[in-house]
Amino acid sequence: MDKEDFFRQKSKSAEIQIKRLNREVDSLKTQLQRKTKTIDAQERRLDTLADALKEAEQRTESSKHLNQKLQNSQHESKRYRTALAAAFKLIDDLKDKTTIAELLAQTDQQLLGGAPKQEPDTTAAASPEDSSDEYYIRKPVTRKYPEGGIATPRRPVKREREGDWSSEDSDERPLAKARKLDDRILRNITPDE
Numbered sequence: 522m523d524k525e526d527f528f529r530q531k532s533k534s535a536e537i538q539i540k541r542l543n544r545e546v547d548s549l550k551t552q553l554q555r556k557t558k559t560i561d562a563q564e565r566r567l568d569t570l571a572d573a574l575k576e577a578e579q580r581t582e583s584s585k586h587l588n589q590k591l592q593n594s595q596h597e598s599k600r601y602r603t604a605l606a607a608a609f610k611l612i613d614d615l616k617d618k619t620t621i622a623e624l625l626a627q628t629d630q631q632l633l634g635g636a637p638k639q640e641p642d643t644t645a646a647a648s649p650e651d652s653s654d655e656y657y658i659r660k661p662v663t664r665k666y667p668e669g670g671i672a673t674p675r676r677p678v679k680r681e682r683e684g685d686w687s688s689e690d691s692d693e694r695p696l697a698k699a700r701k702l703d704d705r706i707l708r709n710i711t712p713d714e
Contacts, residue, residue, distance in 0.1 A: 605624070609615055 602621075605621060609621065
């Protein structure tokens with residue numbers, strides 16, 4: 522074999538090797554592109570998850586705040602219900618004239634702007650928790666109110682111990698009631714207590 526054939530053989534084998542290496546390079550480039558796309562997708566997913574985590578933390582914080590508000594409002598509600606029940610126990614003739622359920626129904630009607638209820642023939646019954654509640658006084662009495670009317674007190678408000686009766690509340694002491702206790706001390710019972 523002469524030199525020319527030798528170099529021709531070498532050249533062919535080098536060309537074959539170059540083609541094989543080029544195919545490997547193309548394959549590696551394709552793999553690199555796939556890996557790059559996968560990494561980009563994972564980075565986008567990581568960013569999305571980080572945003573979702575921030576939103577979840579904000580919702581958790583908001584939920585804690587709302588839960589705290591709910592607990593505070595439940596505490597205030599229980600406090601006022603206790604005060605109302607105490608007022609019913611302290612004022613002798615009040616429980617004969619109205620019930621907590623009636624007062625709640627009147628309050629609901631007034632808070633709704635005096636709009637007539639769907640069924641104006643009866644007052645709203647106490648909620649199920651009211652009937653088993655320790656503050657429940659007696660069963661509600663059905664009462665008819667005029668169409669579109671607002672419930673008004675059925676009894677005059679006693680001004681002082683002297684026996685003056687008036688149909689209006691005092692502006693200076695709204696909803697205050699003078700009451701003589703066992704030790705003969707005059708005391709004002711107000712809704713704030």
